[in-house]
Amino acid sequence: MASLTFNDVTTAQLLMMGDGLLEGGDLQLAKAVYQRALREAPPAERQRIHTRIGLASVRTRRTPLLVNILKAIESSGFSNADPFVADGMATWLKTLPFQDDHRFLELAEKHSALLPIANWHWNLFVALWAVRECRNVPGDFVELGVFKGHTTLFCSEYVGFSDWPKTWWLYDTFDGIPDDQQAKGWENANKSLYQGTFSYEEVRDRFAHAPNIKVIKGRVPEILEEGAPGQIAFMHVDMNNAPAEIAALEKLFDRVSPGGIILFDDFCWSTARAQYDAETAWFAARGLQILGLPTGQGLFLKR
Ligand SMILES: C[S@@+](CC[C@H](N)C(=O)[O-])C[C@H]1O[C@@H](n2cnc3c(N)ncnc32)[C@H](O)[C@@H]1O
Structure with missing residues (x-):
């Protein structure tokens, strides 16, 4: 895992950086940037960062499409859209039943490399x-x-x-x-x-x-x-x-x-x-x- 140090960088800037890396194919560095963003993100920001960490955990040729769907939902103007984007499915304005279950999120990420599909x-x-x-x-x-x-x-x-x-x-x-x-x-x-x-x-x-x-x-x-x-x-x-x-x-x-x-x-x-x-x-x-x-x-x- 890459080691990153940033000062005075906002969550929004970190996500922009991570998205660029993800779309460019550097999944490992993108994930490190998102994980850094997650450390200090307020609760309302956490879901969209988790979604990005999931996208950075599995390499598929659909990754750029999935990032763009995510960004399109985020730019829709809903303040609490809670966007979730996976291969074959996107949800927003939904309570995600696993969102606050840290054990669920941890295990999902731990085993994500066993399936060639992002955010299962x-x-x-x-x-x-x-x-x-x-x-x-x-x-x-x-x-x-x-x-x-x-x-x-x-x-x-x-x-x-x-x-x-x-x-x-x-x-x-x-x-x-x-x-x-x-x-x-x-x-x-x-x-x-x-x-x-x-x-x-x-x-x-x-x-x-x-x-x-x-x-x-x-x-x-x-x-x-x-x-x-x-x-x-x-x-x-x-x-x-x-x-x-x-x-x-x-x-x-x-x-x-x-x-x-x-x-x-x-x-x-x-x-x-x-x-x-x-x-x-x-x-x-x-x-x-x-x-x-x-x-x-x-x-x-x-x-
Ligand atoms: C989509 S994968 C299963 C994914 C798995 N359930 C998971 O959670 O990751 C489909 C699997 O079905 C197996 N399969 C297909 N036809 C089969 C058959 N007739 N008998 C046994 N296994 C079969 C394939 O070898 C493949 O591993």
């Missing part, structure tokens, strides 16, 4: 809410599609899952989406995002501290035949893969306890339209509905 806070907040709601629901937790382990690591660390009398079963090929389950047009994204960018060993080691979190390598749905919980309280479905997600529902839906939650990560992303169509139809055939959220997630509460 709203999505993490929804997942964390579901995890906490399911604490006393009978059954285990499941994640289908783990990647580097970001969501489960964040939630399990936040709630102290090691002390819960439950097991969290994490399934992934650790090699991306299998060719025969790949949506047309997404083959290149699959290669660049997943193939060779992470490994089973790395994720297993990341959860080595937690004996009640099992990292399982295999392809869904076939791997579920080799071992899956008989009763499920919470299931996070995040494979960017409509056929595998539908096959998993066929296998596991009846095992979800009343009061349990299924959270679909990709449901309302327009880039995952095949999942939206397939899952909407699957639930409608049973007289049920998934609630689409502006985060892109889909939330289903089992009664």
Whole structure:
């Protein structure tokens, strides 16, 4: 981390400096400038600085666009806009439920490098809410599609899952989406995002501290035949893969306890339209509905 010393510089000047660095691609220095600004910023200024720290934590080609959206909201004239800008979502004039939760903000930043998407806070907040709601629901937790382990690591660390009398079963090929389950047009994204960018060993080691979190390598749905919980309280479905997600529902839906939650990560992303169509139809055939959220997630509460 760069070490910076400034005297007589206002928060506004520091943010201008940081924004220039961020747009120019120097994320590390931009982050150091924002962190310096945060130290002395009044409470009303803190949210926009946290948003910038989040943008400086993940390198994507969309960063300049996200900074410009943030600046456009700030110049809108609302004195309490509390702008929040993430990849695929911006909010303002909203109370951010994680804004004053220092532990949440700290953990979100600590694990941000595990996902190539900036400011995943709203999505993490929804997942964390579901995890906490399911604490006393009978059954285990499941994640289908783990990647580097970001969501489960964040939630399990936040709630102290090691002390819960439950097991969290994490399934992934650790090699991306299998060719025969790949949506047309997404083959290149699959290669660049997943193939060779992470490994089973790395994720297993990341959860080595937690004996009640099992990292399982295999392809869904076939791997579920080799071992899956008989009763499920919470299931996070995040494979960017409509056929595998539908096959998993066929296998596991009846095992979800009343009061349990299924959270679909990709449901309302327009880039995952095949999942939206397939899952909407699957639930409608049973007289049920998934609630689409502006985060892109889909939330289903089992009664
Ligand atoms: C969007 S990522 C998961 C992100 C993760 N939930 C997180 O919080 O960071 C999608 C993952 O699904 C996995 N995947 C896709 N199809 C699969 C299948 N049929 N069986 C197992 N894993 C699969 C990919 O390897 C990839 O790691």
